Amino acid sequence: MFKKILIANRGEIALRVIRACRELGVSTVAVHSEPDADSLHVRFADEYVCIGPGPAIQSYLNIPAVIAAAEITDADAIHPGYGFLAENADFAEMCESCSIEFIGPTPAATRKVGDKVEARETMLKAGIPVVPGTASNIEDEAEALAGAEELGYPVLLKSTHGGGGRGMKMARDSDELRNLLSVVRSEAGAAFGSSAVYLEKYLERPRHIEIQIMADRYGRIIYFGERECSVQRRYQKLIEEAPSPAVDDELRARLGEMAVRGARSVGYEGAGTVEFLLTRTGDVYFIEMNARIQVEHPVTECVTGLDLLKMQIQVAAGEPLGLEQQDVEIRGHAIECRINAEDPARNFAASTGTIRTFHVPGGPGVRIDTHVHPEYVVYPYYDSLLAKLIAFGQDRNEAIRRMRRCLDECVIEGVSTTVPFHRRVLRHERFVSGDIDTGFVDSMEMEKEKMVPSPAT
Ligand code: ADP
Numbered sequence: 001m002f003k004k005i006l007i008a009n010r011g012e013i014a015l016r017v018i019r020a021c022r023e024l025g026v027s028t029v030a031v032h033s034e035p036d037a038d039s040l041h042v043r044f045a046d047e048y049v050c051i052g053p054g055p056a057i058q059s060y061l062n063i064p065a066v067i068a069a070a071e072i073t074d075a076d077a078i079h080p081g082y083g084f085l086a087e088n089a090d091f092a093e094m095c096e097s098c099s100i101e102f103i104g105p106t107p108a109a110t111r112k113v114g115d116k117v118e119a120r121e122t123m124l125k126a127g128i129p130v131v132p133g134t135a136s137n138i139e140d141e142a143e144a145l146a147g148a149e150e151l152g153y154p155v156l157l158k159s160t161h162g163g164g165g166r167g168m169k170m171a172r173d174s175d176e177l178r179n180l181l182s183v184v185r186s187e188a189g190a191a192f193g194s195s196a197v198y199l200e201k202y203l204e205r206p207r208h209i210e211i212q213i214m215a216d217r218y219g220r221i222i223y224f225g226e227r228e229c230s231v232q233r234r235y236q237k238l239i240e241e242a243p244s245p246a247v248d249d250e251l252r253a254r255l256g257e258m259a260v261r262g263a264r265s266v267g268y269e270g271a272g273t274v275e276f277l278l279t280r281t282g283d284v285y286f287i288e289m290n291a292r293i294q295v296e297h298p299v300t301e302c303v304t305g306l307d308l309l310k311m312q313i314q315v316a317a318g319e320p321l322g323l324e325q326q327d328v329e330i331r332g333h334a335i336e337c338r339i340n341a342e343d344p345a346r347n348f349a350a351s352t353g354t355i356r357t358f359h360v361p362g363g364p365g366v367r368i369d370t371h372v373h374p375e376y377v378v379y380p381y382y383d384s385l386l387a388k389l390i391a392f393g394q395d396r397n398e399a400i401r402r403m404r405r406c407l408d409e410c411v412i413e414g415v416s417t418t419v420p421f422h423r424r425v426l427r428h429e430r431f432v433s434g435d436i437d438t439g440f441v442d443s444m445e446m447e448k449e450k451m452v453p454s455p456a457t
Contacts, residue, residue: 001317002026002077002101006070007041009081010060012369012388013295014041017079020309029073031066033059035379040371047073054381060084063091070100077101077316083383086292087114087163103316105269105291112266113289117160117198119266123286126265128258131277131285133200141181144199148177151201157181159188160196163290165235167191170202205439206277208232209244209284211259212300214311215268216321223256224300224308225330230436231425233348238418238441239425240296241335242303245396245434246278252330255284262289271297271312280437295338295388298367302334302392333399334392337407337422339370340384344421351416352378355386361409365392365402378415386417396434400426 006029007017014030018041021028030045035054042048049069052059059065061084070078078095080086080103089107096102104110113119117137120130134147137160148155148171157180159167167188171177181197189195208229215221228244229237247255259274266289273290297308306328315321342348355376360368370387378386389410391403407423425431428444 001319002313004029004046004073004075005077005079005103005313006031006066006073006075006100007045007079007081008060008066008085009079009083010036010039010041010371010382011385012371013081013083013293015044015371016309016369017081018044020307020313023307024310024313026313029069029075031060031069033381035377035381039376040373049073054379056084056381063088063094066091067094067098067100070095071098075100077103077313079103079313080292082292082294083164087290089114101316103270103313105272106267109266109268110291113268113272113291115160116158116162116288117196119289120286122265123262126261128262128286129284131200131203131287134198137196137198138181141178144177144181145174147199148174151199154202154204156200156202157184157197158200159184159192159194160198161192161194162188163192165232167197168235203277203279203285205437206230206279207244207246207437208237208275209247209255209278210273210275210294211255212294212297212308213259213263213268213272213274214308214315214321215263215270215272216315217269217318218320219264220321221260221263221268222321222323222325222328223259224304224306224328226252226255227296227299228436229296230438231431231440232438233441235438237296238338238340239335239422240299241333241396241399242299243330243333245436251284258284258286262286270315271308277438295385296336298369298388298390299334299336299392302367302390303330303332304328305331332392332394333396334390335396335399335403336388336390337403337426338385338418339387339389339410339412339422340418341378341386341415342384342418343416344418345416348418350380350384352380353415354378355412355414357411357413359409359411360387361389361406363405365398366390366406367392386412386415389422400432 004027028045030048031051051065085091089110092102092107169180185195212224229240231239367390393399
């Protein structure tokens with residue numbers, strides 16, 4: 001096992017990694033930006049190093065500063081968390097050349113899945129269905145129009161190296177596509193350092209279903225069931241749950257086997273997620289693979305009783321997976337609400353400022369992963385996630401009632417949050433009946449009157 005792990009991240013995920021390290025008996029090094037000097041991940045780590053000013057590009061994304069921090073503290077591994085450097089193969093390579101273990105897949109596997117066009121091709125070869133789309137990047141307008149004509153409108157123009165729901169736009173006709181081509185290209189260039197784009201058929205209101213996997217170095221790959229992440233705004237997840245109300249045992253096994261096959265075909269190691277879209281007619285298509293631990297991993301931990309973070313660190317340290325596929329059992333139901341510093345009444349615009357009151361719920365079946373405390377300052381530099389509120393119960397009904405109760409207990413003052421939005425969703429008849437898809441949030445905004453009266457919880 002590693003002796004000391006440096007956590008190249010901040011916020012709740014940095015705390016989550018520190019907690020896993022504590023339980024494994026591994027010491028920890030936090031890195032932080034200047035405004036994060038007093039944050040909890042710094043206080044909870046055994047050591048800490050300031051790596052630069054507030055803007056992420058000068059601190060959490062500053063590769064030389066992160067590597068230097070690992071060298072001076074003599075850390076033998078780096079955990080990247082999610083976001084920032086988590087899927088940066090150049091960074092993983094640099095760790096390797098400095099004899100620091102990067103906790104994640106090899107740079108080659110990261111590159112294969114990080115290029116969506118290449119990932120699609122690899123999955124197709126492995127016999128996994130992908131959303132119909134162009135086989136290569138689009139070079140010019142003529143190619144885009146020809147590709148869209150073949151697929152049929154509407155189409156989705158996607159950044160080949162995109163992520164986080166950014167650099168993606170839907171076109172209903174050729175005029176829209178012409179206009180969007182340069183927009184998406186320049187957005188992608190600025191955000192991902194590559195302006196490569198390709199086209200996918202735009203599926204109408206699918207469900208987002210993803211499979212958590214873990215792979216050790218010895219060829220064993222296990223899947224841990226699915227998460228349903230269809231409650232989204234702007235292609236970004238707001239609520240995730242496990243299991244999915246739309247997935248039965250047969251589909252779970254089919255998706256799980258596809259995910260394992262896909263991971264195997266890229267030589268995957270570590271924790272990963274294979275994402276699929278499930279259409280209204282029951283077809284499933286691969287969309288992408290995320291080469292990291294994800295924000296929503298706790299719902300899987302709740303229903304499997306496993307600690308995915310510890311497992312991820314153990315396999316990175318060269319330990320074999322200590323369980324077999326048939327050992328994974330899904331029990332009960334878990335729902336996660338992302339509490340973001342955003343104003344749902346203003347189209348989820350970011351909200352910054354100082355949090356004056358921060359009271360989070362407790363009681364049975366509740367897990368809260370957060371780095372926030374009273375007087376915490378929400379800066380504009382980082383993502384807006386304040387807390388992950390997870391409620392779990394014996395079944396979906398209990399998890400829903402518990403989550404409503406938890407949301408009613410939340411008191412956060414000083415910034416706007418997504419709590420009022422979640423309160424509405426958890427009482428919406430479509431959510432309650434499990435009839436959700438990626439168009440749900442938009443349709444909910446349009447038909448607010450469809451709320452069922454709040455039952456006593
Ligand atoms: P990112 O890497 O930016 O997260 P993804 O490819 O994972 O992008 O897609 C994010 C979300 O965008 C999906 O969950 C889904 O809601 C929507 N989406 C992606 N591809 C399609 C598609 N072909 N048709 C309809 N919606 C899609």
